[in-house]
Amino acid sequence: MIEQQVIIFTDMDGTLLDHNTYSFEAATPVLEKLHAKQIPVLPTTSKTFVELLALRNTLNLTTPFIVENGAAVYIPHGFFKKKPAGTVWQDGYWCKSFTSNKQYWLKLLEKVKAEFSGEFTHFSEMSIEAICDATGLNEADAARAANRQYGEPVLWLGEASRKEAFIKAVKDRGAHPLEGGRFVHICGDCNKGSALRWVVEEYIRQFETPVTSIALGDGKNDIAMLEAADIAVRITSPSHPPPTIQKQEHVYTSTHHGPEGWAEVLNQLLFQ
Structure with a gap:
């Protein structure tokens, strides 16, 4: 004890x-x-x-x-x-x-979209239905999950090898990405x-x-x-x-x- x-x-x-x-x-x-x-x-x-x-x-x-x-x-x-x-x-x-608020990280993701076109999506671009499908949450819980203040969850759609390149690209622009069970969370040094x-x-x-x-x-x-x-x-x-x-x-x-x-x-x- x-x-x-x-x-x-x-x-x-x-x-x-x-x-x-x-x-x-x-x-x-x-x-x-x-x-x-x-x-x-x-x-x-x-x-x-x-x-x-x-x-x-x-x-x-x-x-x-x-x-x-x-x-x-x-x-x-x-x-x-x-x-x-x-x-x-x-x-x-x-x-x-x-850390900085979510808008800062959304602007950062815009800067890498051309390089990784079609290889990822993220909560702010996903419908509530798509978030439900990706998480298994019901609609009410998915809406609460989308209501973020500080960071942005990215759902990787491409190859695993390209995912590492994506993580490097956002790191090079100042993000400190964190890999969770389902998503890569784009956020600051926290x-x-x-x-x-x-x-x-x-x-x-x-x-x-x-x-x-x-x-x-x-x-x-x-x-x-x-x-x-x-x-x-x-x-x-x-x-x-x-x-x-x-x-x-x-x-x-x-x-x-x-x-x-x-x-x-x-x-x-x-x-x-």
Whole structure:
């Protein structure tokens, strides 16, 4: 059992939510135990602000949340004792942002379209129906997913070898692309790891107490978060291998997929 204050940072799709069905039922008993122990669970995801508003209600979470692969942290009033450093009051939350807005990245994508004509599309060009087809989301959830503030998900349609050339091209123009389970997210120099560190530092500053951070994720866009956390948990996926990380100590890999694996490892770490 960990004696310090624990903060859990969790990816959503493929981690707390099943890769195919988006169900979290298998994780519900552990979520309830964490709530009873006052262990905050912070969604740390590629999802948008509006997606998280709905999802947090479904999950019965009232904690801060990190959106769009670390682009911003939203903190409910009252979670911290004082106004968090460097935040602005936005949409009913204290918001700390780490990158440029979506329009900046849309302009960048326009610059590479001629070179990669027909080889990719992205959310701002896709219909809600097309987003449904690409993600498996229903129309309402797809509309929330399209309502992005900071980055832009790209759906690669071409050959895998050309995908690497595309990633290099956007990197050369200043983007820091992140590969998730389904999309390449075009965004700035932000990631889930930097956002995790900011939250932990702010928590320590405000409460003057040591913190043990646990991060759980299944994709390449979770690597920075897994590396930054005190304890890294790689959730196995039916669609891709666990992310490769440099961290050697305090690394765990689930034997089960998605929410089953999520519950499996947290039970081992915190409740045995």
